[in-house]
Structures are given as C-alpha cells and as structure tokens.
Amino acid sequence: MxxxxxxxxxxxxxxxxxxxxxxxxxLKKGELLAINAIKKERTPSYLKPNNYFEISEEIRKEFSKIIKSKKDEVAIMPSSSYGFANIFNNINSNGNKAIVVENEFPSGYFSVKKWCSKNNIQLEVVERDKLSAKEWNKKIINSIDSNTSLVLISSIHWMNGTKFDLKEIGEKCKANGTYFIVDGTQSVGAMSMDVKDFKIDALICAGYKWLFGPYSMALGYFSSKFSDGIPIEESWMNRTNAQDFSNLTEYDSKYKPMAGRYNVGETTNFILSPIMLNGLNQINSWxxxxxxxxxxxxxxxxxxxxxxxxxxxxxxxxxxxxxxxxxxxxxxxxxxxxxxxxxxxxxxxxxxxxxxxxxxxxxxxxxxxxxxxxxxxxx
Ligand SMILES: Cc1ncc(COP(=O)(O)O)c(C=O)c1O
Known part of the structure; x- marks a missing residue:
C-alpha cells in the first residue's frame, strides 16, 4: 500500500x-507546470501546430486507463453540465419516463429535466425515504422497465457517498434498451470504474476533485451509441483535417472519430491542460x-x-x-x-x-x- x-x-x-x-x-508538480505554461505564453512562437493537439490526446489516453475505455471514447470539456448537454442533444426518447435518484447533483438533474420537458417525458425521482441503501438500490433497479428512456445517476451519492449498484443498474438498463448515464465526478480517480463492465453509455466527471485537475476542465466517456452524434458546437479542432492548418478552409465535413466530436472548442487549454495531465498521470502511478x-x-x-x-x-x-x-x-x-x-x-x-x-x-x-x-x- x-x-x-x-x-x-x-x-x-x-x-x-x-x-x-x-x-x-x-499537486506541487501541477503548480510548477502551470507556471511554466504561463511563462511560455510570453512568446507564442514556441507554439507549433501539433502543440494544439498533443497534450489533449495524452489527457484522453490517461483518463481512458482510469475508466477502462478507449482513448477515442473520451472527450475533454469545461464542466459536467457541458457533457450532459452533449449527451442529451443525442438521445431520442424511446419510452415515457426518465429516472434520477433523490438529491441528484443539479447539473445532471436540470439537464434531464430540460430533456424531459422537451420530449414530453415524465421524470421519476426515486426517493430513499427511510430505506436502507440496499433497499434503495433495489427500488431504483425495480423502477427501470421497457418504458424507461434513461437513467441518470451519480456513481456514488455526492452528498454522503452511498454506493449505487452500478453493475446491476447497468444490466437492467441494457436489458430494457435504457440509456445509462453516470456522473462520476465524486468517485472516478479514487474508486475503480469500469465503463464496459457497468454497461455505462456515457460518463461525465468534473476534473477538479478526485482527478486532481484544474477548475474548468471535465472529462467524459461516450459509448458507441454516441459515435455518430451531433455535438452542441462546431469547432474546427474536431474535424479530421484540423491538424493541417494551411488547408482549414477545405471544409472537412467529417468529425474526429467517436467522442472526439464532443471535445470543447479550444480543447487544448495551454495553462490548465498540464495540471490535468499531471493529475491523471499521478493517479495512474499511485x-x-x-x-x-x-x-x-x-x-x-x-x-x-x-x-x-x-x-x-x-x-x-x-x-x-x-x-x-x-x-x-x-x-x-x-x-x-x-x-x-x-x-x-x-x-x-x-x-x-x-x-x-x-x-x-x-x-x-x-x-x-x-x-x-x-x-x-x-x-
Ligand atoms: C456529483 C457532481 N457532479 C458535478 C459537479 C460539478 O458540476 P459542473 O462541472 O457542472 O460545475 C459536482 C460538484 O460538486 C458534483 O458533486
């Protein structure tokens, strides 16, 4: 240990x-890296076209190790609410209800609520009442049926850490054709996460807590269900020809593969990215x-x-x-x-x-x- x-x-x-x-x-090292990054801003001539992409690719790779996904299934975003906006932009209702648990974090809760109003779907909040954690989990699982479009839940309850049976919930979602969306902000980085084993369709994590990242950077996993989706913004960086700076106006209609299309514009924040990458490297080395x-x-x-x-x-x-x-x-x-x-x-x-x-x-x-x-x- x-x-x-x-x-x-x-x-x-x-x-x-x-x-x-x-x-x-x-982390001390993150602080030094960020200070160096600010100093580099004094003279932008150091910046080569590949510098606009390289560190972001490393961040995606290191995060993918933590959640056991592929690098291309990871996107870099400024907040969890941004991630949810991309997710809900790409879910069509295939039932008449969506499920959240009592006291879900507001960024997720309001995202589902908005989507439900837009699609005329009922939002079911599974209350704990006086139930034990085991009974509460049972209640959540029992509430998923073939009319459930989606479940959005935090990987552990963000207020008190109560664990959710992610594997069982994921299996029930899969069996019912229900999207399984997880807010991993309060556990990913400190507790094991396996997006494939838990059959998660999309996972969003703010970076500034258990990932030792900076404020204003979040990371997300988007399963193949989202591989052909429409991002909420059109960044030149997310096109397959983006690295070719001299030919950007040969407008390329193709997005980068898989989750690459959901990266926020100006993905590579030159000052914050070194802090994020260092945090992920440190977690992987611990x-x-x-x-x-x-x-x-x-x-x-x-x-x-x-x-x-x-x-x-x-x-x-x-x-x-x-x-x-x-x-x-x-x-x-x-x-x-x-x-x-x-x-x-x-x-x-x-x-x-x-x-x-x-x-x-x-x-x-x-x-x-x-x-x-x-x-x-x-x-
Ligand atoms: C469970 C959870 N999700 C998300 C966030 C942060 O949300 P956002 O990135 O939208 O500011 C927090 C912050 O406390 C949180 O506890």
Missing part, C-alpha cells in the same frame, strides 16, 4: 483538509487500488472511534471510504458543529443534512485524529 502523499502537495501544516469532494488541492486501500485505512479509524459514541455511518456494503457522512445525533446542530470544525481549520462540507467528510492520499492519521477528537469533544 502507498504511504501518505502529503509531501507532493503545498497544504499548510495547520490545515486539516478533509474536503477533496469540494476541490482537490493542487494506482486506484492503492488510493482505495489508503482511504479505507483512514476511514476505518473514524468508524472504529466514533460508532461506539452513536455516530451513524452508511451500511458497510454501501459505505465509500473516500467520501462519507457522519450521522450526528438529531439533537446536535450541524451548522454549529461545522463552525467549530472551521475554527480548528478542519475542512469538511455540509450537504443537505449530511456532514460530508472526504479524504485522499494527502491526508494522514493526524488529520483523522483531529477530526475524531473534535467530534468527541462536541458530543
């Missing part, structure tokens, strides 16, 4: 940053399994120390080690507790009724013990 990787970051010593689900800290076991080791300390005191955690089969919620007793005020944590520079998030803790390889036992100690004092 890997050791703590804090030395690769510039986090302040007195910060207990348990908030990677909010935004990842910048290895997802190592990241998972590292977070498991730290989260187990929290569970072992706090469950005897009445703090509730998700059932172990549906618990995510890198992102979870501390179920405080009802009489305790969440926001007051969050303020106490803030005063001590323990960074977590409140999302709905959840006190969301999220950890990664830059955290150590000192961070975890500080949190545990403070919870113990508070309760």
């Amino acid at each position: 890997i050791k703590c990787q804090k030395h690769l970051f510039n986090l302040d010593d007195d910060e207990y940053y348990l908030n990677c689900a909010y935004k990842s800290p910048l 290895g997802i399994n190592n990241i998972e076991s590292y977070c498991k080791k730290l989260s187990e300390i929290v569970i072992n120390e706090l469950s005897p005191l009445g703090i509730a955690f998700e059932n172990e089969n549906y618990f995510t080690s890198h992102l979870f919620s501390l179920g405080l007793p009802d009489h305790l005020n969440l926001l007051s507790f969050k303020n106490i944590l803030e005063e001590k520079k323990i960074r977590v998030s409140v999302r709905g009724t959840n006190l969301r803790v999220s950890i990664n390889v830059f955290n150590d036992e000192k961070d975890i013990n500080k949190l545990v100690e403070t919870v113990k004092e508070f309760i």
Whole structure:
C-alpha cells in the first residue's frame, strides 16, 4: 500500500483538509507546470501546430486507463453540465419516463429535466425515504422497465457517498434498451470504474476533485451509441483535417472519430491542460487500488472511534471510504458543529443534512485524529 502523499502537495501544516469532494488541492508538480505554461505564453512562437493537439490526446489516453475505455471514447470539456448537454442533444426518447435518484447533483438533474420537458417525458425521482441503501438500490433497479428512456445517476451519492449498484443498474438498463448515464465526478480517480463492465453509455466527471485537475476542465466517456452524434458546437479542432492548418478552409465535413466530436472548442487549454495531465498521470502511478486501500485505512479509524459514541455511518456494503457522512445525533446542530470544525481549520462540507467528510492520499492519521477528537469533544 502507498504511504501518505502529503509531501507532493503545498497544504499548510495547520490545515486539516478533509474536503477533496469540494476541490482537490493542487499537486506541487501541477503548480510548477502551470507556471511554466504561463511563462511560455510570453512568446507564442514556441507554439507549433501539433502543440494544439498533443497534450489533449495524452489527457484522453490517461483518463481512458482510469475508466477502462478507449482513448477515442473520451472527450475533454469545461464542466459536467457541458457533457450532459452533449449527451442529451443525442438521445431520442424511446419510452415515457426518465429516472434520477433523490438529491441528484443539479447539473445532471436540470439537464434531464430540460430533456424531459422537451420530449414530453415524465421524470421519476426515486426517493430513499427511510430505506436502507440496499433497499434503495433495489427500488431504483425495480423502477427501470421497457418504458424507461434513461437513467441518470451519480456513481456514488455526492452528498454522503452511498454506493449505487452500478453493475446491476447497468444490466437492467441494457436489458430494457435504457440509456445509462453516470456522473462520476465524486468517485472516478479514487474508486475503480469500469465503463464496459457497468454497461455505462456515457460518463461525465468534473476534473477538479478526485482527478486532481484544474477548475474548468471535465472529462467524459461516450459509448458507441454516441459515435455518430451531433455535438452542441462546431469547432474546427474536431474535424479530421484540423491538424493541417494551411488547408482549414477545405471544409472537412467529417468529425474526429467517436467522442472526439464532443471535445470543447479550444480543447487544448495551454495553462490548465498540464495540471490535468499531471493529475491523471499521478493517479495512474499511485494506482486506484492503492488510493482505495489508503482511504479505507483512514476511514476505518473514524468508524472504529466514533460508532461506539452513536455516530451513524452508511451500511458497510454501501459505505465509500473516500467520501462519507457522519450521522450526528438529531439533537446536535450541524451548522454549529461545522463552525467549530472551521475554527480548528478542519475542512469538511455540509450537504443537505449530511456532514460530508472526504479524504485522499494527502491526508494522514493526524488529520483523522483531529477530526475524531473534535467530534468527541462536541458530543
Ligand atoms: C456529483 C457532481 N457532479 C458535478 C459537479 C460539478 O458540476 P459542473 O462541472 O457542472 O460545475 C459536482 C460538484 O460538486 C458534483 O458533486
């Protein structure tokens, strides 16, 4: 297993940053690469035509390793909402309902809602009520039938980390001719993802959390169902002759193969791309399994120390080690507790009724013990 990787970051010593689900800290190397990239902007003559494409291709390749797809099935975008816009631009309704789960992230929720209104489709929100995670997953699976056009779901619940049975949901979708669209923002990079095994049709991930990328860059997977689709914008870069700068007005009607057509215009952001590529390289060199076991080791300390005191955690089969919620007793005020944590520079998030803790390889036992100690004092 890997050791703590804090030395690769510039986090302040007195910060207990348990908030990677909010935004990842910048890797030291990413910072240097971005500074160098800015310096290069002083004199654009260094830029050769291939520089407009090369780093983007590397980003697509490194991300494809993480999600177990092909490079050409990956697109580079500025946000998850941009990815959803491309997806929904290319789905024809073949049923009368679409499914999301309760409290889906707004970028996905509003994208589905808009598509449903446009196509006169009913939007079914599968509520958890008081169900266990297992029963909730069953309810989601049971709600998919031959009238379901699509399911949009986050790979884990973004507010509290509850796991979804992606493989079973994917199989049920496939059997019913239902599109399976996944927002992987809060798990891809920290937990294994296999788009083929889960039969995912499209996967979108914002880059600035578990992928150690910059803000304003997202990555997506588009299955063969989208290979002949129409992108929401017409960028010259997405045409097959784009590399040939002197002949761009020999207008080429062909898009780049597969997901290449969904790359955002000006795909290669010269300053942000090095940060993104470095984040992906770093993840691939740590290895997802190592990241998972590292977070498991730290989260187990929290569970072992706090469950005897009445703090509730998700059932172990549906618990995510890198992102979870501390179920405080009802009489305790969440926001007051969050303020106490803030005063001590323990960074977590409140999302709905959840006190969301999220950890990664830059955290150590000192961070975890500080949190545990403070919870113990508070309760
Ligand atoms: C599940 C999930 N999806 C997407 C995003 C970001 O959305 P966007 O890229 O549209 O800003 C977040 C941010 O917190 C998120 O938690």
